[in-house]
Amino acid sequence: MNQQALSAFIWSVADLLRGDYKQADYGKVILPFTVLRRLDCVLEPTKQAVLDEFKAKAAAGINAEPFLLRKSGQTFYNTSRLDMGVLIGDQDNIASNLHFYIQGFSADVRDIFERFEFAAQVDRLAKAKLLYQVTEKFARIDLHPDKVSNYQMGLAFEELIRKFSELSNETAGEHFTPREVIRLMVNLLFVEDDAVLSKPGVVRTIYDPTAGTGGMLSISDEYLADHNDQARLVMHGQELNPESYAICKADMLIKGQDVSNIVFGNTLSDDGHPEKKFDYMLSNPPFGVEWKKVEKEIRAEHEQRGFNGRFGPGLPRVSDGSLLFLLHLVSKMRPSVDGGSRFGIVLNGSPLFTGGAGSGESEIRRYVLENDLVEAIIALPTDMFYNTGISTYVWVLSNRKPDHRKGKVQLIDASAFWRKMRKSLGSKRKEMGEADIASVTKLFGGFTEAQIATVHDPDGKEVRREIVADGEKPPVAPEGGKVKLAPLSRIFANEAFGYRTITVERPQRDSKGKILLGIKGKAKGKPQADSSLRDTENVPLGEEVDAYFVREVLPHARDAWIDHEKTKVGYEIPFNRQFYVFEPPRPLVEIDADLKKVTRRILKMIGELSA
Known part of the structure; x- marks a missing residue:
C-alpha cells in the first residue's frame, strides 16, 4: 500500500466522525484505532499458537508470560480469543468485546491505550452509535508490516498528528x-x-x-x-x-x-x-x-x-x-x-x-x-x-x-x-x-574549510552552484558572467568564541573638575569611580587585556582605568558574522546612468499621455 492510499483511508474515517466529533478531536479516535489495527495485524499469524500456549500453561498453573512472548515472536501478546475480524461479527456486543480485547494484551500494550484514554473513546463512540462502523472500517484494512512498512507507518502517524x-x-x-x-x-x-x-x-x-x-x-x-x-x-x-x-x-x-x-x-x-x-x-x-x-x-x-x-x-x-x-x-x-x-x-x-x-x-x-x-x-x-x-x-x-x-x-x-x-x-x-x-x-x-561558488550568466541569473574545498580552484565564469564566492565551512579554535568583559571606570570630579579621592579603606587616596561614566568592553580571549585597553580606550579617555575585580569571561558564537560577505555598492556612475534612463522613460510616458 502506498503512502497516499494509506493516508486517504485513515482520513476517510473522519467522514464517519463528522458531526458527532469536533475536528480537533478526530485524532482521539483515529490514532488509537490505527495503532490497534497495526498490533492486531502483527499478532495475527501467531494468534492461535499463543491461545493454545496460554490455555496449556494456565491449566498447569505456570506463569505463561515468557512462553507467550516466545510463541508470539514479538515483545507483546494478546490472550483474548477476539481480534478485530471477530469483533465485527458481533455488532450488538461490540463495546464490551472491544474492552475485553484490549484487556487481553500484555501490560505494555494496555499502557499505550490508557495513554490514549481509549476506553472513554470507545464508550463515546458507542453512545453516538458509531463504534461498529469505525471498528468495521479499520478491520477491513491490512496494516501488517509486510504491507505497510514501519517507515510508511511513521509518516502516516506524523501526518495525522x-x-x-x-x-x-x-x-x-x-x-x-x-x-x-x-x-x-x-x-x-x-x-x-x-x-x-x-x-x-x-x-x-x-x-x-x-x-x-x-x-x-x-x-x-x-x-x-x-x-x-x-x-x-x-x-x-x-x-x-x-x-x-x-x-x-x-x-x-x-x-x-x-x-x-x-x-x-x-x-x-x-x-x-x-x-x-x-x-x-x-x-x-x-x-x-x-x-x-x-x-x-x-x-x-x-x-x-x-x-x-x-x-x-x-x-x-x-x-x-x-x-x-x-x-x-x-x-x-x-x-x-x-x-x-x-x-x-x-x-x-x-x-x-x-x-x-x-x-x-x-x-x-x-x-x-x-x-x-x-x-x-x-x-x-x-x-x-x-x-x-x-x-x-x-x-x-x-x-x-x-x-x-x-x-x-x-x-x-x-x-x-x-x-x-x-x-x-x-x-x-x-x-x-x-x-x-x-x-x-x-x-x-x-x-575541511570550503566555499560555495555561485555562477551567474551575463544577465545575472544563477546558472549553478559548486562546493569549492580548501585548495581547489573555483569554477571559471562564463563570458560576460561572474562567479560569487561565499564561505560554506569554517574551522575555529574553541577559544575564538571566548572574551573577557572588562569594566572601565572613570573618576568622579567636583564642580571645579578636580578628581575626588577616597578617604578610607581600600579606596583611600584612590580616584572614586563615577558610576554614570562606567562602561564595559569585550576583549577577545586571545588578546592581552592591557594592550587592548591602551589601544582602544586610553586614546579616548586618558583618565580611565580597569576594575579587574569585575572582569568576567564569556562565550558567544556569532554564527552569521562568520559567513557574512560584504558586497560593495555599485559605482555612482552606474547608478546615475540607470536613474537617467528611468527618468527619460517616465518623461516619455508622460508626454504620450498628454498628447
Missing part, C-alpha cells in the same frame, strides 16, 4: 521532526564511526529525551540496519505528550525493542533514565518554550547537586529551556575512557549568543567549549519545520573527538541547501534533498 494539531491550534512541531532533518542528524552522528558500526554483532545504545513519535530512534535504526544488518541499536527515550508517547511505544514494540526503555514524563523535572549513559543521542527540544512549570525542581537540582547533577554549569533564562536539554544530554554522555558519546541537538539561534558574560547561557557555552565537546554547528535552511520558519541549527557534541578535531569547532552554513516543496505543510515550505544531505555530511566528515 500534524493535521490534528493544526485543527486544534496546537504545536505540531513539538511532537515530531521532519524526516530529512533527522536523516541529516543521523548521518552526522554515525559518519565518523562507519568502521566500528560495520563490525558483525556490534551493539550500541541511542537515546532521545524528547522522543515524540519515535522518528529519530526509528531512522537511526534504519540507517544502521542498511549499513550492517548484524548490528543492533538499543533504543531509549522519554516523552511528555501522552499520544506521542503511546505511538512511540507501539512502534518500539513492533520493532522488538524493550519498551521499558521508553518512559513517560517530563525529562527536565523527572529524568526517566537516571544514572544511564548512552553511545549516541538525538533531540529536537521545543523552541523557545519556558520552563517555569518545573523551575522549582530544576533550580533545586542546580543548587543542591551542582556538577554532580545535570545543570551544574548554569541555568538559562526561564523563557527558553532548550539549553537545559543540551546539558541533560551532556550528563548522559558515556565517559571517554568507556568509549565516549556523540549527540546531535536542534536549537534555534538564541543559544548561540543570548546572554552576556556570567549569564547562565554564556556559562553553558563556556562549559561545552572549554571542555572541547562541540564538534560542529550546522545552520539549516529557514522554513524547515512545521511550526516555525525561524533559523535553526544542529549542534553536534562529542567527548571522543578524533585527534584532528580536538580543540576546534566546525561551522557549516547549509542554509542554501534546500528545494521548494510542492505543497507547504504548516510553516514548512522547504526540504533538504538527498544530494543536500550528502553534501553537508561530506563537509562534516571531511572536516
Whole structure:
C-alpha cells in the first residue's frame, strides 16, 4: 500500500466522525484505532499458537508470560480469543468485546491505550452509535508490516498528528521532526564511526529525551540496519505528550525493542533514565518554550547537586529551556575512557549568543567549549519545520573527538541547501534533498574549510552552484558572467568564541573638575569611580587585556582605568558574522546612468499621455 492510499483511508474515517466529533478531536479516535489495527495485524499469524500456549500453561498453573512472548515472536501478546475480524461479527456486543480485547494484551500494550484514554473513546463512540462502523472500517484494512512498512507507518502517524494539531491550534512541531532533518542528524552522528558500526554483532545504545513519535530512534535504526544488518541499536527515550508517547511505544514494540526503555514524563523535572549513559543521542527540544512549570525542581537540582547533577554549569533564562536539554544530554554522555558519546541537538539561534558574560547561557557555552565537546554547528535552511520558519541549527557534541578535531569547532552554513516543496505543510515550505544531505555530511566528515561558488550568466541569473574545498580552484565564469564566492565551512579554535568583559571606570570630579579621592579603606587616596561614566568592553580571549585597553580606550579617555575585580569571561558564537560577505555598492556612475534612463522613460510616458 502506498503512502497516499494509506493516508486517504485513515482520513476517510473522519467522514464517519463528522458531526458527532469536533475536528480537533478526530485524532482521539483515529490514532488509537490505527495503532490497534497495526498490533492486531502483527499478532495475527501467531494468534492461535499463543491461545493454545496460554490455555496449556494456565491449566498447569505456570506463569505463561515468557512462553507467550516466545510463541508470539514479538515483545507483546494478546490472550483474548477476539481480534478485530471477530469483533465485527458481533455488532450488538461490540463495546464490551472491544474492552475485553484490549484487556487481553500484555501490560505494555494496555499502557499505550490508557495513554490514549481509549476506553472513554470507545464508550463515546458507542453512545453516538458509531463504534461498529469505525471498528468495521479499520478491520477491513491490512496494516501488517509486510504491507505497510514501519517507515510508511511513521509518516502516516506524523501526518495525522500534524493535521490534528493544526485543527486544534496546537504545536505540531513539538511532537515530531521532519524526516530529512533527522536523516541529516543521523548521518552526522554515525559518519565518523562507519568502521566500528560495520563490525558483525556490534551493539550500541541511542537515546532521545524528547522522543515524540519515535522518528529519530526509528531512522537511526534504519540507517544502521542498511549499513550492517548484524548490528543492533538499543533504543531509549522519554516523552511528555501522552499520544506521542503511546505511538512511540507501539512502534518500539513492533520493532522488538524493550519498551521499558521508553518512559513517560517530563525529562527536565523527572529524568526517566537516571544514572544511564548512552553511545549516541538525538533531540529536537521545543523552541523557545519556558520552563517555569518545573523551575522549582530544576533550580533545586542546580543548587543542591551542582556538577554532580545535570545543570551544574548554569541555568538559562526561564523563557527558553532548550539549553537545559543540551546539558541533560551532556550528563548522559558515556565517559571517554568507556568509549565516549556523540549527540546531535536542534536549537534555534538564541543559544548561540543570548546572554552576556556570567549569564547562565554564556556559562553553558563556556562549559561545552572549554571542555572541547562541540564538534560542529550546522545552520539549516529557514522554513524547515512545521511550526516555525525561524533559523535553526544542529549542534553536534562529542567527548571522543578524533585527534584532528580536538580543540576546534566546525561551522557549516547549509542554509542554501534546500528545494521548494510542492505543497507547504504548516510553516514548512522547504526540504533538504538527498544530494543536500550528502553534501553537508561530506563537509562534516571531511572536516575541511570550503566555499560555495555561485555562477551567474551575463544577465545575472544563477546558472549553478559548486562546493569549492580548501585548495581547489573555483569554477571559471562564463563570458560576460561572474562567479560569487561565499564561505560554506569554517574551522575555529574553541577559544575564538571566548572574551573577557572588562569594566572601565572613570573618576568622579567636583564642580571645579578636580578628581575626588577616597578617604578610607581600600579606596583611600584612590580616584572614586563615577558610576554614570562606567562602561564595559569585550576583549577577545586571545588578546592581552592591557594592550587592548591602551589601544582602544586610553586614546579616548586618558583618565580611565580597569576594575579587574569585575572582569568576567564569556562565550558567544556569532554564527552569521562568520559567513557574512560584504558586497560593495555599485559605482555612482552606474547608478546615475540607470536613474537617467528611468527618468527619460517616465518623461516619455508622460508626454504620450498628454498628447
